Amino acid sequence: MSARLTGRLVVLGITGSIAAFKAPEIVRALRAEGADVQVLMTPAATRFVSPLTMRTLTGRAVDADLLDLLPDGRIGHIVAADSADVILVAPATAQWIGAMASGMAGDPVTATCLATTAPVVVAPAMDGEMWAHPATQANARRLMEDFGYTLVEPVHGALASGSEGAGRLAEASAIVAAVIAAIGASPVREPDAARRPPVVPAGDLSGRRVVVTAGGTEEPIDAVRILANRSSGRQGIALAEAARDRGADVLLIAARVAVPLPEGVEIVRVATVAELSAALDAALLPPPDGRATSSVDALIAAAAVSDFRMRGGPSTEKLRRDGDLTLTLEPTPDLLAGIAKRLGARAARQTKLIGFSAESGATKRAVEKLKAKDLDLVVANDVTAPGIGFESAENRAEILDVDGVISIVGPAPKRVVADAILDRLVALLVTGGAR
Template identity: 85%
Template sequence: MSKRLAGRLVVLGITGSIAAYKSPEIVRALRAEGADVQALLTPAATRFVSPLTLRTLTGHAVDADLLDLLPDGRIGHIVAADAADAILIAPATAQWIGAMASGLAGDVVTAACLATTAPVIVAPAMDGEMWAHAATQTNATRLRDDFGYALVAPESGALASGATGVGRLAETAAIVDAVVAAIGAAPIREPNESRRPPAVPAGDLSGRRIVVTAGGTEEPIDAVRILANRSSGRQGIALAEAARDRGAEVIL
């Protein structure tokens, strides 16, 4: 069975919505179609989904800071913008849609979209009243009609606020289909691997699985008293990060 995104680089922009927890699922679905995936996160998005998770799933370092450079000195979001066959924003918040509609490059996701000529696909996710607000609708319409972005409309269902309405992130299959449709039969924009976002180096611990335990412990003496320690867990976390950076699969 042929993979519809074989050889393609899809840049996944993730913004600060609770629906960001679905981004690993989107990464897996894109990779199942043969795509190489690079993740860009807004600062708020890092509070909803772990950059480590995305780094592990994509094989690329996660770009979340406009001022960060790649190890070779290149500007990460510019490399992504130049090499991407498509940029997918999923989930896209009302805040991000408004900023993008105004051309405000305050994060790596908006900056990459401003810097690219690749097709951009936007999958909004927010509370129903936020999505229905005239300001959000005006901004979304501008992205579609003035910028030519493809919109994957949110669906109706249970929302994080506890309400039910239109604002739920579209299903992963629909989002992937929209990416495939946006790219169409266009040639691969950057076939030269050296000009794409670099892969995370394997390191000398590649293929190893390491388990690290960290943090304070408690041992009961009786039903009331315990023996405990004041360990912060910081050393264990540092060891886990060092092992990860050397290529190991780490369970913390």
């Protein structure tokens, strides 16, 4: 059977039903018919399925906030309304059907439906009693009879509530068939790609595996106390998010952080230097039995790693306040230098190693550090300067290679600094090292 939606733009509105987990399946079925898909979501829908998932499956930025403009400054719901060949709302909640029947425009899906002349197909999903309620039935009838929308009736079957009833989202095949019928033989509404919602460009790190460490490690002193540092994890997390958005497959090894961890990346939590070391070994080094591992293109070591820990290990009991206390600390191993050594010399190894040098007052030791550890790049920042570095949202960084400073960025938000670092990484990956 030939693809029946080739060249068509299907705008898919997802609302806050448990059946939103089926939206990826609907996208796949539409794309299998050759459709371009643009996703709109109500705020409730984003609690059931992640915009990142929908963006990844469709290759287009998701419109989940009515008041956010598109990346190119256009108004999302108007662009979608004007360029859609069809708007499909699946799953449609009782709340959404009611809002639409009343002409409300408080979320991207209702606003786009109000603003369009394209056909609209609605596939409800809800508890059987909700669907049977006279209010829902009257609202659904209004969509069909007054607005001319196509309704793909929910079916009888097992519901999320655990009960049975007539409220289950119709099968993807029935929904796609209704979409094809609604478009019929009408001409493509907006053949000009520039006037359709923008496509997310394929990232310059797509197909790459990037490992990022973030946050501050902590070393136990006794049963209740720790030696910690003031790293918030913001710069490392910004790096993980930026690498993810540029298409990389990201592993984030997160120590103690003060900000939420990102979605859409693999996360391993660690506390101590020993745990961080084990997580790095597992991610980067081939197992001792000689099995091949998935290759890592870059390690960005942004975590603030304790330089010291208790000699002989922490006290197993809480230390008592019996007068002065002297703690004997020993230096911790230099994890990055150890990894570099085991991965082999810079020119020969496949994994690019990027270190951070959080020196107070100066960046001059950074190149020495890079050479001593045999890193590809080092990012030097003065963590004691006011308004930048640890705990702040901004950073100023010098990015250095073996010959010295290659770029200076900031003071700027940590995401901007992250992208500047990734620009240098991409250059390294593309040229293999030459600038």
